[in-house]
Every structure is written in C-alpha cells, then in structure tokens.
Amino acid sequence: MSLEKLLIQIDDEIREMTDEEFARYQEMAANSAVISE
Amino acid sequence: MATVTPNYSWPVPTSTDYVKDGATAIESLGDAIDATSAGANLAGLVLIKTQTIGSGVSSVTVTNAFSSTYDAYRIVFSGVNGNSAAAGCTFALGSATTGYYATQTEASGYSSSGNVTFTSTANTASIPFPLIIGNGSGMWTGGHIEVQNPFGAVLTTVEFVGSDPRTSGHGLRTGSGFQNSLTSFSSFVFGTGSSTFAGGLIAVYGYRKAI
Numbered sequence: 575m576s577l578e579k580l581l582i583q584i585d586d587e588i589r590e591m592t593d594e595e596f597a598r599y600q601e602m603a604a605n606s607a608v609i610s611e
Numbered sequence: 612m613a614t615v616t617p618n619y620s621w622p623v624p625t626s627t628d629y630v631k632d633g634a635t636a637i638e639s640l641g642d643a644i645d646a647t648s649a650g651a652n653l654a655g656l657v658l659i660k661t662q663t664i665g666s667g668v669s670s671v672t673v674t675n676a677f678s679s680t681y682d683a684y685r686i687v688f689s690g691v692n693g694n695s696a697a698a699g700c701t702f703a704l705g706s707a708t709t710g711y712y713a714t715q716t717e718a719s720g721y722s723s724s725g726n727v728t729f730t731s732t733a734n735t736a737s738i739p740f741p742l743i744i745g746n747g748s749g750m751w752t753g754g755h756i757e758v759q760n761p762f763g764a765v766l767t768t769v770e771f772v773g774s775d776p777r778t779s780g781h782g783l784r785t786g787s788g789f790q791n792s793l794t795s796f797s798s799f800v801f802g803t804g805s806s807t808f809a810g811g812l813i814a815v816y817g818y819r820k821a822i
Contacts, residue, residue, distance in 0.1 A: 603804035
C-alpha cells in the first residue's frame with residue numbers, strides 16, 4: 575500500500591496525522607514484523 | 612434472624628432482630644468485610660484501562676497506561692483485524708522513535724516439516740510486534756505483551772506473543788526486546804506499518820506489587 579497520510583488514534587480521538595507523525599509512521603512501516611508466506 | 616448479603620454473604624441483621632444484638636451484628640459484618648478485602652488485595656492483575664481500536668487508523672496511542680503504581684504490566688490485544696493484506700504490527704513507548712532492540716521467533720506449523728525463523732532488529736523506531744492482522748472477515752487475531760519498568764527511569768523490557776491466524780501459513784510468533792534509554796514512559800503506541808486497523812480491543816493490566 576502507498577505511504578499516504580492516514581488516520582491516527584490517541585485514546586478515543588481519531589484524526590489525520592501531522593507531518594511529524596507521518597514521518598514516524600514511515601519509520602514504523604519499515605519496522606513492521608516480517609511476514610513469511 | 613440474621614441473614615447475609617447477596618454477593619459476598621456477609622452477615623447482616625434483619626428488621627426483626629433485637630436492638631441489643633446490634634453491636635455484635637456490626638462486629639460480625641465488619642469482620643466479614645475485612646476478610647473479603649484482605650483477599651481482594653491478593654489479586655495479582657489489576658485492570659488499568661481498556662481502549663477500543665478505531666477503524667481505519669494506522670496506530671493507536673494509549674495514554675496514562677503506566678504509572679508508579681505498578682512496575683510490570685500485561686497488555687492484551689484481542690479481536691484485532693485490518694483493512695488490507697496480512698501485516699505485522701509495531702509497539703513503541705511514549706514518543707521515543709529510536710533505540711528499540713528486539714528478536715522474534717516464528718515457528719510455523721503449517722507445513723509437515725515445520726519451519727523456525729529468527730529475526731533481530733537493532734536501534735529501530737519501534738519493536739516489531741508479530742501479531743498478524745489480516746483483511747477483515749475471518750482474520751481476527753490477538754496476542755499480548757509483557758512490559759517491565761516503563762515508568763521507571765531505567766531500561767524498559769518487553770516480551771511478546773502474537774498470533775498468525777492465516778490458514779495458509781499460521782504460526783507461533785514470540786520474542787523479546789527493550790528500549791535502550793533511561794526514560795520514563797506513561798503511554799504506548801500500537802501500530803501497523805503497512806495496513807490500517809479495522810477494529811479490536813486493548814486491555815492494560817498492572818501486576819500488583821504490594822498487598
């Protein structure tokens with residue numbers, strides 16, 4: 575999936591990511607668990 | 612004639628009992644409450660909070676999860692699913708975006724010969740949490756993370772177990788890791804790096820450390 579700005583949740587609040595949060599999301603995407611098939 | 616309370620069977624007088632027996636009845640009731648309370652204090656896991664995972668979000672930050680009340684925690688993830696193809700999740704503490712070290716083991720039992728793989732990551736932006744979410748219907752998953760000393764200004768250590776419920780490649784995924792800084796954290800971030808969540812529930816428990 576493309577790395578576009580997504581929604582983020584903080585407790586019960588859901589909103590669009592800020593630029594800083596998006597940068598962190600991209601880092602997290604690179605560290606997702608390895609999925610073997 | 613004395614009776615008992617409906618939940619804990621504590622002895623209480625009835626309206627027809629003698630007033631002169633009131634002091635004795637109060638003493639009996641007090642002793643019963645004291646005994647029940649002492650037992651309750653021995654419960655090991657105490658629910659701190661729950662958080663429902665919203666649909667379409669890429670991460671969930673749970674605030675005020677950690678405090679000085681507990682040193683160790685269990686975070687349980689249940690009924691978690693996603694909006695796209697199978698994807699792993701991530702776990703991070705507070706706003707720390709570096710210094711995570713982890714190793715996970717995957718033991719796949721789908722093939723007759725089985726398969727075991729190890730994956731290590733060093734100084735990353737989060738811990739790869741191998742709880743595998745899938746595409747909605749029929750792919751609900753779960754797991755849990757044990758966390759030690761997140762609120763103390765010492766290294767935070769974690770051990771985790773995640774489920775992979777895919778019929779084409781299910782397996783057991785476990786691991787451990789730590790956040791390499793002397794930082795106090797009160798919150799954590801549960802994320803998925805290549806999908807979005809469709810729902811689920813997070814429950815945070817603390818291990819009671821004193822009676």
